[in-house]
Amino acid sequence: MSGPETLLGGAGEPAAGASAGTGAGAGAGRAPAPGPAAGGRRLVERVARVRELGIVVALAALFGVTGAVNPSFLGLDSLRDILLNSSIIAMLAVGQTLVVVTRNVDLSVSSVVGLTAFGGAVVLADTGVPIPVVIVGCVLAGALCGAVNGLLVGVAKVPALVATLGTLYAFRGIDFAVAGGRQVNAADMPESFLSLGSASVLGLPLLALVALVVLLAVGWMLGNLPWGRELYAIGSNPDAAVLAGIQVRRRVLAAFVLNGALAGLAGVMWAARFGTVDATVATGKELDVIAAVVVGGVAIFGGSGTVYGAALGALLLSSITSALAVLRVDALAQTAINGALIITAIVLDRVLALRVAAALRRRRYRDAR
């Protein structure tokens, strides 16, 4: 059972486990007295809030600088565009967060998006199936892919990295087998479907609203439902979660299924937004998603982080893409910047975690005296 810890470098420090304030967090029951524990939690929460605040500050700085150079960047159209661009990745980041907090990872999301985007587009182009049915069908197909991952990881105990690396290939292979080199163009799909991709409600893009609803719903579930808290508990300490009577298998499976379903929904959104769909859709996007999640302060070794952070991370990354275009920086630099951001984020998290752990130790020592 010590497997995942070894794989992920055993970096699950107490601070990481407790920073989300999980009920079953490591060592919560062994705190010497309520005083220091509550104080410690306040401190940890403050740091966690600083973490998300950091992204907001980075976003503000980005918008400030880019807006100063080119004021049109802050125009309504530009902002709408950034929201639209980030909504699909943000939704995938929300789903990925569910999986990552359980100390797993899902690399296959991009293939699931590709599969459902193409499948949905083909059905819409070739048959007269109503649009809502297609959307539900894509979500279910995504959930099925997620279930495959979840069964491999949760039940057959294949390490998530290996299992989803395999299904990354496998789902994409199915996608190519189905597509056989075909490309579905915007002209082939019903107008009413494509208009979903550009429609606005109350001045906000529909796709961004969908992503926002998903974000709030999943955020509430993770924060308030026992089901959500148990995901954090599993990620903080899998062995302790088993001993605490949490049905680890079922919860991990559920996290993967939900992530798959969201990837399916993202697939439909992709088809509606871009109109032109082939078998290569979203190739390589899994790393953007993981980058968003990691930059958003979700610990890659599980147990801590919020979907709000992940969504902010996605917003930051796609804002950077747009800003680079406005600032006329070579788009080729984007990959390097993403990489540097990921590294900065995990290094920052690590340093913060060490600081918090040291502060907690000092406080405990002071209170014990």
Place this chain on the structure above:
Amino acid sequence: MPAEKTTAATSTAMSSEQSAEKSTATAERAESFGRRLTGLARRWEGLIVVLLVAVTLWATLAVDGFANASNVSFLLLDTTEIAIMALTMTMVIVAAEIDLSVASTLGLCCAVLGALWHANLPIEAIMPICLLVGAACGAVNGLLVTRLGLPSLAVTIGTFALYRGLAYVILGDRAVADLPPAYTGLATQALGPIPVATLLVAVLAAAAAVVLHATGLGRSIYALGANEEAAFFAGVRVKRIKFWLFVASGVFAALASLGYTFRYASARADNGMGLELAVVAAVLLGGVSIFGGRGGLPGVLAAVLLLGVVRNALILADVANEVLNFVTGLLLVASVLAPNLGAVWRRRLSHRTVRLEGDTSR
């Protein structure tokens, strides 16, 4: 695994003392079946070799154009880079770490090579620089993992993007193709059906196998992969070894980049995109545990060849490239799933033995 075996053994011993002969026979049969399964799992490398031979035989008989010298030479050449990177990847994974940035390091070295060649530096000066760049990439990974204690998975996903991005920054989307014919020729030259590059890989593989399987350093790598804390208290310099493993991984990726660039006579920033998955797939298929401490180079090399043969045969049989990815994915999952299911099955069997014994003692 040994614990289960003892349970099974003691239960048979007890049952043979206490019970009727019929149930003893059943228990023994169950136990021998269990032992055979254990043996199978333990001989995973053997299984891969058998599979390799079987697939090669099938391809020779069923696929047109598989068994001729030029195709064999092409097949071997095609596995060069994966084989080189798999050597160090094996050590890294045995040490319970992972390096997903190898293919990006390869891309960065290709870009550096292309840019410097474009700037009219002699190729003999460029090649050591490429190796240094590879070493530096590995050192960054190693420092982040050992000094800051970060999980290598997260670090190398980050540097995966970073190094590839730097490659694009350096070379853009250009391709440098006017490389010296002496080297591009050498990269594809063959002595009979065996390419020169494969001979070099064989030398590297032999060296790596000696280090991993016949030196104290190699034993230390296994020890720290199996239990880092225990290894530390046994005097293994855990951090230092891990650091140098990442550096070695970078250097070997740089070596692979030289092979890749000269073989295709083209230095591009997107060279070797996605190769890291093929490398990790080969290493895991070769019987190395993702949790560290288990596996060996013979199995990995057999797996590299197996994947190469499957790929080559399917290409010759006109199967689309994407289906190949599907097969790679399935093999990867199966390589981990099969031993896991085997373990579950063994546990079932030993439970049944215990139950049988319980029945007879009643």
